[in-house]
Amino acid sequence: MNGDKKRKTIKTIKVDVDKCNGCQACEAVCSAFHATPKYSSINPARSRIRVIREPLKDIYIPVYAGDYTKAECTGRETYTINGKEYSECSFCRVACPTRDIFKEPDSGLPLKCDMCEGEEGGPLCVQWCVALALTYEEREEEVEEEVDREELEIGLESLVNEYGLEKIMDSVARMSMKD
Numbered sequence: 725m726n727g728d729k730k731r732k733t734i735k736t737i738k739v740d741v742d743k744c745n746g747c748q749a750c751e752a753v754c755s756a757f758h759a760t761p762k763y764s765s766i767n768p769a770r771s772r773i774r775v776i777r778e779p780l781k782d783i784y785i786p787v788y789a790g791d792y793t794k795a796e797c798t799g800r801e802t803y804t805i806n807g808k809e810y811s812e813c814s815f816c817r818v819a820c821p822t823r824d825i826f827k828e829p830d831s832g833l834p835l836k837c838d839m840c841e842g843e844e845g846g847p848l849c850v851q852w853c854v855a856l857a858l859t860y861e862e863r864e865e866e867v868e869e870e871v872d873r874e875e876l877e878i879g880l881e882s883l884v885n886e887y888g889l890e891k892i893m894d895s896v897a898r899m900s901m902k903d
């Protein structure tokens with residue numbers, strides 16, 4: 725018996741870049757679903773899927789937000805696929821310091837795709853993509869036991885990285901004394 729393994733549902737969105745036409749409907753619905761209150765606004769800058777667009781090269785790449793990192797990577801890759809040359813970072817899903825996507829525009833906190841948690845029909849970007857560039861898939865896998873980090877914790881970590889733990893603790897202490 726393997727005590728530190730557990731069954732986990734792996735959720736993926738398969739992206740067919742050849743089918744994407746850059747319409748950005750996925751960005752619109754994602755930002756609306758995650759607005760507070762839900763569906764109260766549309767702002768692609770708040771979307772957890774962004775379409776990397778280079779219309780002159782007929783390049784449209786839907787990329788959905790992965791993990792946050794405080795450090796930029798030490799190397800960049802470029803790809804040429806079927807004669808199309810893709811820019812650096814085009815396929816990268818990370819919220820990182822070198823670019824503006826996947827950061828909440830007001831707070832700067834990282835955004836991460838949550839597969840539209842709570843939405844019965846599954847990911848909305850998939851449902852709204854009439855070009856069928858996105859396909860949702862699930863599979864079961866046996867994985868190592870891991871501690872799920874909540875959005876709040878990841879957001880706090882990014883604030884600590886930016887301002888330092890002491891400053892954040894001071895702010896929290898000041899806020900708690902206001903009540």
Ligand code: SF4
Pocket residue numbers: 743744745746747748749750751775784786852853854855856857858
């Ligand atoms: S909705 Fe589909 S076709 Fe439109 S930009 Fe998003 S992935 Fe591309």
Ligand code: SF4
Pocket residue numbers: 750753754757771772773788789836837838839840841847848849850
């Ligand atoms: S699955 Fe949901 S949260 Fe993730 S990018 Fe698509 S619409 Fe946004």
